[in-house]
Amino acid sequence: MSRPEGETLLELRGLRTYFPLHSGPLRRLSGWLKAVDDVSFAIRRGETFGLVGESGCGKTTLGRSILRLERPQAGEILFEGEDILAAGGTRLTTIRRDIQAIFQDTHGSLDPRMNLRSLIGEGLAIQGVGRAERDARVEQLIEVVGLRREHLDRYAHEFSGGQRQRIGIARALATRPKFIVADEPVSALDLSVQSQVLNLLSDLQKEFGLTYLFIAHDLSVVEYLSDRVGVMYLGRLVELASAEDLYADPRMPYTQALLSAVPGSERMTGRPRILLTGDVPSPITPPSGCPFRTRCWMARDICASARPELREVEPNHWAACHFADEARAKAA
Numbered sequence: 001m002s003r004p005e006g007e008t009l010l011e012l013r014g015l016r017t018y019f020p021l022h023s024g025p026l027r028r029l030s031g032w033l034k035a036v037d038d039v040s041f042a043i044r045r046g047e048t049f050g051l052v053g054e055s056g057c058g059k060t061t062l063g064r065s066i067l068r069l070e071r072p073q074a075g076e077i078l079f080e081g082e083d084i085l086a087a088g089g090t091r092l093t094t095i096r097r098d099i100q101a102i103f104q105d106t107h108g109s110l111d112p113r114m115n116l117r118s119l120i121g122e123g124l125a126i127q128g129v130g131r132a133e134r135d136a137r138v139e140q141l142i143e144v145v146g147l148r149r150e151h152l153d154r155y156a157h158e159f160s161g162g163q164r165q166r167i168g169i170a171r172a173l174a175t176r177p178k179f180i181v182a183d184e185p186v187s188a189l190d191l192s193v194q195s196q197v198l199n200l201l202s203d204l205q206k207e208f209g210l211t212y213l214f215i216a217h218d219l220s221v222v223e224y225l226s227d228r229v230g231v232m233y234l235g236r237l238v239e240l241a242s243a244e245d246l247y248a249d250p251r252m253p254y255t256q257a258l259l260s261a262v263p264g265s266e267r268m269t270g271r272p273r274i275l276l277t278g279d280v281p282s283p284i285t286p287p288s289g290c291p292f293r294t295r296c297w298m299a300r301d302i303c304a305s306a307r308p309e310l311r312e313v314e315p316n317h318w319a320a321c322h323f324a325d326e327a328r329a330k331a332a
């Protein structure tokens with residue numbers, strides 16, 4: 001699926017999204033939790049960029065920063081070349097229409113007092129689209145996502161998990177967006193339903209020329225859909241490559257461990273199975289040097305004293321590891 005160089009649609013430059021920590025009786029500012037720490041990468045128009053990493057590594061915070069649901073401390077988010085963090089007025093209205101989200105289905109995510117018609121039409125109503133046009137568009141969207149018109153007057157709780165996720169997708173599509181942040185969109189669904197929803201996302205991408213940031217902790221799901229994949233660890237981007245290269249030749253020990261944990265992972269046969277031991281360290285007090293060194297079987301002195309920069313270890317394949325070349329030899 002990997003695509004040649006294309007035009008950049010969205011670019012993160014040195015993005016830092018920190019949460020303030022307070023302590024003591026006066027709740028004074030005592031430090032920062034660096035949920036996203038100096039992350040830079042670009043997403044091309046029409047591609048699916050997968051973002052993976054263990055829970056707590058900052059994927060959702062990164063997605064929410066793009067959606068302007070979190071306020072980054074520093075950095076830029078360029079959408080079609082303009083910084084969306086600095087946008088206001090009509091530019092902001094346009095961005096809110098162009099960038100939409102699909103979240104993990106939770107029972108609380110759809111308002112139980114709204115029927116299907118108003119759930120899907122809500123975004124259009126907010127944008128001031130009139131009743132007749134809204135109804136026509138809603139009926140069209142229902143077909144696009146594989147729901148039925150007879151269901152228009154039903155309420156959210158009357159739908160299955162897979163159907164609710166289709167409603168979420170229709171809501172996201174209502175404003176004809178260009179870019180969609182899909183944060184664990186199938187993680188709450190049964191396996192059989194997962195593939196239906198993934199196929200739908202893939203079809204919609206072709207039909208409407210969408211660009212996705214696809215966030216997931218399940219690497220097999222990401223591989224299926226993604227053109228390129230970024231791996232995060234403790235707020236940092238530690239590897240970035242085409243899905244093909246990343247899965248065939250992971251250069252960062254952390255990525256190797258993640259891949260090795262995928263059940264029945266065929267590509268890892270012949271390679272020693274790597275067990276990730278220990279928990280992810282606290283992002284409040286991350287390790288010095290390489291954030292992964294406390295769990296890495298290849299760590300040496302330099303890993304504690306110097307942070308490995310994300311560097312191009314092969315054309316279009318980036319890894320943040322002092323021993324990316326050696327890591328490869330060991331895994332092969």
Ligand SMILES: Nc1ncnc2c1ncn2[C@@H]1O[C@H](COP(=O)(O)OP(=O)(O)O)[C@@H](O)[C@H]1O
Pocket residue numbers: 019033035053054055056057058059060061062283
């Ligand atoms: N609103 C918040 N306030 C304080 N800390 C937060 C907040 N949201 C997330 N975090 C912390 O930021 C880190 C990254 O979280 P998150 O982005 O949800 O990771 P992921 O989506 O990869 O599981 C975690 O340590 C989490 O506890």
Ligand SMILES: [Mg+2]
Pocket residue numbers: 059060061
């Ligand atoms: Mg998350």
